[in-house]
Amino acid sequence: MARSGLQQDVINMYRQGVRNAMSKPREARPAFLLHMRYNFRNPALGPRDFSAIEHQLRRMSRTLEMLSEPSVTRLAVSDDMHHWWAGEVSAVQSQASSSPSASAEPGPSRPAVVSATPQSTRDASQGTSRVVGAAEGPGLQTDQAADVIAQGSRAGLGQDREPHHRAGHEPGCVRKEENEDRDQWHGTLPGHGGT
Structure with missing residues (x-):
C-alpha cells in the first residue's frame, strides 16, 4: 500500500x-x-488535519527523545490515561x-479486521487474561504490527495487576497505590544537590 510521507512519519514515530x-x-x-498510545490517539485527529498532525509529530518526537534516555526507567501515568484505556477496552x-458476525472467517472480498493496539481484559472471577485482537477490534493490521502486538501480549501489556485494583473502579483501570512514590528521583535531582 502506498503511503504519504506524513503517514509514514507517523508510523515510524509509533x-x-x-x-x-x-x-x-x-x-x-x-x-x-499506555503513555504512547494515549498521546498518539488524543486528541483525535482526522486524516486531513495536516498541521495538527505535524504539530503532534514534533511534540511526540521531543517526548520520545526524552523518554528514550536510559536513565528514565519509570513513567507516571495519569488517571485520564487509565480511564481512556478502560473506555477503549470496554468499547x-x-x-x-x-456483532456475532465479526468472528466469522473473512471471505475473499472482506479483509480480516483486527485491533491496531493490543487490548487485554482480565476475567475477575477466574483471574485469567486474554488478548482482544483478531476479528474483534477496529482497523486493519500488517504482519509487522501483528508481531509487535504479539510481543506486547507476551510481555503482559495492559493487564490489570490485582494489588492495585480497588473496589469502585473499572476493572480495566490500573491504579497506583496511594503511598507509592511517583517521583523517579525520590525528591532529589541527580547532579543538582537535591534542589
Missing part, C-alpha cells in the same frame, strides 16, 4: 515509541506503552459482543 517502550524494564513497559468488548 514504531520508535514501541521500540523505546520495549527497551524499558519489564514492569515499566505497560506504563510507557472493543461491547463491539465484539454485539
